[in-house]
Amino acid sequence: MMGMVNTVFLLNQATPDTSGYMIAGYIVIFSVMLLYLLSLFIRRRNLEKDYETLEEIEKMDAEKKAPAPPRPAESLQK
Amino acid sequence: MSGQGVDPVSSPITGLKTQEDARQESTGASFLGAMIAVLWKDLAAEMRSREVVSAMLVFSILVIVIFNFALELDPQVRASVTSGILWVTLVFAGTLGLNRSMAIEKDRGCLDGLLLAPVDRTAIYFGKALGNWLFMLIVAAIILPLYSLLYNANLLLGGLILVILLGTVGYTAVGTLLSAMAVQARTRDILLPILLFPVVIPALIASVKASSGYLQGLEMVDIQPWLNLLIAYDAIFIAAAFMVFDFVVEE
Amino acid sequence: MPAKSRVLPVLDWISLVLVLAATGMVFFYAPTEEVMGLVQKVFYFHVASAWVGMLGFGVALVAGIAYLRTANPKWDQIELAAVEVGIVYLLITIIVGSIWAKPIWNTWWTWDPRLTTATVMELVYAAYLMLRAGIEDTERRARFAAVYTILGFISVPLTFLSIRIFRTIHPVVIGSGDPTATGTFAMTPKMLQTFMFSLFVFSVLFVDLIWHRIRLGRLADTVEQLKLRLSQ
Numbered sequence: 340m341m342g343m344v345n346t347v348f349l350l351n352q353a354t355p356d357t358s359g360y361m362i363a364g365y366i367v368i369f370s371v372m373l374l375y376l377l378s379l380f381i382r383r384r385n386l387e388k389d390y391e392t393l394e395e396i397e398k399m400d401a402e403k404k405a406p407a408p409p410r411p412a413e414s415l416q417k
Numbered sequence: 418m419s420g421q422g423v424d425p426v427s428s429p430i431t432g433l434k435t436q437e438d439a440r441q442e443s444t445g446a447s448f449l450g451a452m453i454a455v456l457w458k459d460l461a462a463e464m465r466s467r468e469v470v471s472a473m474l475v476f477s478i479l480v481i482v483i484f485n486f487a488l489e490l491d492p493q494v495r496a497s498v499t500s501g502i503l504w505v506t507l508v509f510a511g512t513l514g515l516n517r518s519m520a521i522e523k524d525r526g527c528l529d530g531l532l533l534a535p536v537d538r539t540a541i542y543f544g545k546a547l548g549n550w551l552f553m554l555i556v557a558a559i560i561l562p563l564y565s566l567l568y569n570a571n572l573l574l575g576g577l578i579l580v581i582l583l584g585t586v587g588y589t590a591v592g593t594l595l596s597a598m599a600v601q602a603r604t605r606d607i608l609l610p611i612l613l614f615p616v617v618i619p620a621l622i623a624s625v626k627a628s629s630g631y632l633q634g635l636e637m638v639d640i641q642p643w644l645n646l647l648i649a650y651d652a653i654f655i656a657a658a659f660m661v662f663d664f665v666v667e668e
Numbered sequence: 669m670p671a672k673s674r675v676l677p678v679l680d681w682i683s684l685v686l687v688l689a690a691t692g693m694v695f696f697y698a699p700t701e702e703v704m705g706l707v708q709k710v711f712y713f714h715v716a717s718a719w720v721g722m723l724g725f726g727v728a729l730v731a732g733i734a735y736l737r738t739a740n741p742k743w744d745q746i747e748l749a750a751v752e753v754g755i756v757y758l759l760i761t762i763i764v765g766s767i768w769a770k771p772i773w774n775t776w777w778t779w780d781p782r783l784t785t786a787t788v789m790e791l792v793y794a795a796y797l798m799l800r801a802g803i804e805d806t807e808r809r810a811r812f813a814a815v816y817t818i819l820g821f822i823s824v825p826l827t828f829l830s831i832r833i834f835r836t837i838h839p840v841v842i843g844s845g846d847p848t849a850t851g852t853f854a855m856t857p858k859m860l861q862t863f864m865f866s867l868f869v870f871s872v873l874f875v876d877l878i879w880h881r882i883r884l885g886r887l888a889d890t891v892e893q894l895k896l897r898l899s900q
Contacts, residue, residue, distance in 0.1 A: 354700065357707035357771045364710035364767045365691075368717070368760055375756045379880055386887045393894045400898070591819065598812045602802035611798055615791040616819055619826035626833075642833050650826055657822055661815045664736055 451536035455544025456551075459518065463552070469517050473510040473556045480506045481564060495568055500628035503564065503572070504584070504621060507557060511588055512610050514552045518545065519596040520605070528600075532666055542662040546593040553585045576631035576640070583644070584624035587651040591616055594658040597665045623647045676879060683869075683876040690862075690869040698862040701853050708853065710768050712863050716870035718761040718786075723874055724754025725789070725821060732817035735810060741889065744810035747817060748800070749881035753874060755793050762786050772851040781831040782838045788827050792820035806892070 463469055484502050488494060522528040522545075531541050561581075565572045592613055599609040627643035694712050701708035727750035735743035765783065766776050777783065796816055803809040839852040855863065 354702050355705045355771070357705035360707040360767050360771050361709050364707070364764045365713070367763050367767065368710075368713050371756065371760045371763070375877075379877075379884060383880075383884050383887065386884070386891055389891050390887065390894065393891065393898060396898055397894070594819070595816075598799070598815065601808065601812075602799065603804065604798070604802035608799065608802050611795045612816065615788055615795055616823045618788055619823060619830040622827075622830040646826070646830055646833075653822060653826070654819075657819060661736070661818060664811050664815050667811065 448537050448540045451534075451540035452544040452547070455531070455541050456547045459545065459548035460551070462521070463548075469514050469521075470552050470555055472517065473514045473552065474559060476513055477506045477510045477556055477560050478563070480509060481560065481567070485567075495570065496633070497629070499564075499568075499570065499572070500625050500632055503560075503628060504625050506560065507553065507581075507585070508588065508614075508617070508621060510556055511549075511553050511585070511592060512613065514556075515549055515589070515592040515596040515613075516599070516606065516609050518549055518552070519593075519600040523600045528666070538666055539659055539662050541666075542593065542597075542658065545597075546589050546658075549593050550585055550589040553589060554582070557581050557585070572632070574631050577628055580624055580627045580631065580644070580647070583647045583651060584620055584627075587620040587647065587654055588617055590651065590654045590658050591620075594662060594665060597662070620647060620650045623650065673879075673883075676876075676883075679872075679876045679879070683873045686869040686872055690866050693862045693865055698859050699856060701859075703853065704772055704851065707768055707771055710764050712866040713870075714761055714764045714768065715863070716866040717757045717764065719867055720870050720874045721754045721758035721761055721786075721789075723871070724750045724752075724757065724878070725793070725824075726750075727878070728754065728817050729821045732814035732821075735814040736818075739807075739811075741806070741810060744813065745882050745885035745889070746878075747814060748885055749878045751793050751796055751817070752881055753877050755790060755797075757870075757874075758786055758790055758793075762790070768851075779831070780838045781828050784831050785824060785828040789820075789824055792823065796820065806889070 481502065484506075488498060488502075519528075522531070532538065561572045561577075564570070592609075595612045595616070596609050599605050599612060602608050623643040623646040627640050627647065630640035630643065690712070694709050698709065698712070700706055728747045731743045731747035731750060734740075735747060762783070765786075769778070770776050796813060799816055800809055800813050803812060839849040
């Protein structure tokens with residue numbers, strides 16, 4: 340079966356038009372690569388957001404634990 | 418070797434230094450003794466409860482019955498798929514047994530007790546692996562004649578038995594190691610087959626091919642490469658498991 | 669937060685330019701193969717992706733062994749990064765190879781040693797990710813992951829061998845020309861140059877991607893530790 344494909348090509352001596360497959364192949368290559376880059380980017384952004392929130396919480400915790408300096412009461416509430 | 422270069426504060430090893438020393442002193446005789454002790458413990462527990470082997474056995478018979486309907490096993494089809502059915506049955510039943518035998522250790526806290534004992538940990542591994550291997554062989558010893566009886570085909574061939582011995586060695590060598598990892602995970606019930614199957618594929622292919630070679634009465638020349646591959650697989654994975662088991666139970 | 673690297677953005681731009689250059693070379697510099705037609709052009713990036721995949725799994729193996737020897741979490745991050753990049757590129761290789769196979773082998777898929785081994789490899793490393801997902805303790809997760817990387821890597825050549833005992837139809841373009849393979853061709857100098865350049869470009873891309881992934885892993889660890897500290 341595999342040999343047949345070759346033989347047909349040789350008999351015709353004309354290059355078959357396989358451009359559709361080539362285009363499909365390169366679309367796959369670039370879209371998978373872009374998707375991976377996107378996933379890296381999104382994960383990084385989410386982690387950075389988490390990090391900032393956590394740091395803020397830590398800062399507030401530190402303020403809470405410290406001997407309360409005179410400051411507005413609302414800021415201590417959270 | 419596991420303690421090299423580990424930060425002494427965070428290392429779980431340091432607390433066990435005295436045992437580490439004791440382990441170093443243990444000789445070859447005590448290695449064998451520990452291995453047999455672990456094996457004996459498993460066998461004795463199984464003799465009393467019979468839960469692992471009976472579960473594997475009932476499961477195997479169910480699989481064989483289901484295959485009968487799923488594949489419409491008329492005599493002609495049967496001849497070509499017998500070895501496949503046999504190995505799929507053994508592999509699935511084996512996963513059941515591997516999971517259970519490690520889960521028992523973990524749940525009853527036996528694993529921790531074993532690990533605290535001043536013996537070489539690889540002796541524990543070999544004891545467990547040997548136990549699992551025996552359980553699989555018991556199941557195989559029952560389903561081979563049963564299959565022969567149910568499908569009117571003789572599976573009790575010397576060659577086939579050799580393949581089953583070789584194939585199950587590699588399977589349990591990897592399976593025991595991976596099940597020791599899987600029981601310590603949150604997703605332990607589903608994790609073992611997922612971890613195990615991709616790694617045992619070479620042993621499985623070789624076993625199926627060699628078995629069907631013997632069943633169809635092929636020349637030894639056609640079967641030999643598969644046997645060689647099986648032996649190589651067994652040797653490589655036993656050696657690998659020997660080297661890494663310490664890391665699986667270390668803490 | 670881990671400090672920003674100054675070299676990395678430069679590497680990003682270099683990778684981008686190189687990938688564009690390689691793409692240009694594939695389409696405008698390399699000649700069209702006569703028997704297969706334009707579809708042969710996927711060969712350059714197909715093999716380059718496979719190379720990146722293997723590179724990823726190779727690096728993961730080395731990192732896994734290094735982790736078991738040193739217990740340094742740095743190696744665990746490298747290992748995870750290498751596996752992830754390897755999985756992505758092996759996936760590209762498999763899909764693109766399958767697209768190439770349709771006009772040349774007249775089928776999308778065949779259980780040839782290379783195709784089967786590549787698929788089993790994807791499954792091994794998918795199992796690796798599931799193992800990691802199932803363990804919460806970071807130290808134990810790293811240890812088990814390293815052990816599984818080693819076992820998985822050892823099984824791959826054996827899988828290949830076990831299927832190799834059957835006959836293969838996958839072409840071997842580099843090295844020997846097996847006459848039974850379908851879709852083989854002789855590379856002209858321009859094709860060879862394009863091919864070598866693609867390999868080089870994808871290697872640079874690999875370094876860039878794995879670097880980004882390692883930084884991501886480091887940030888994830890930092891966030892994890894911060895969470896742990898706050899929950900106490």
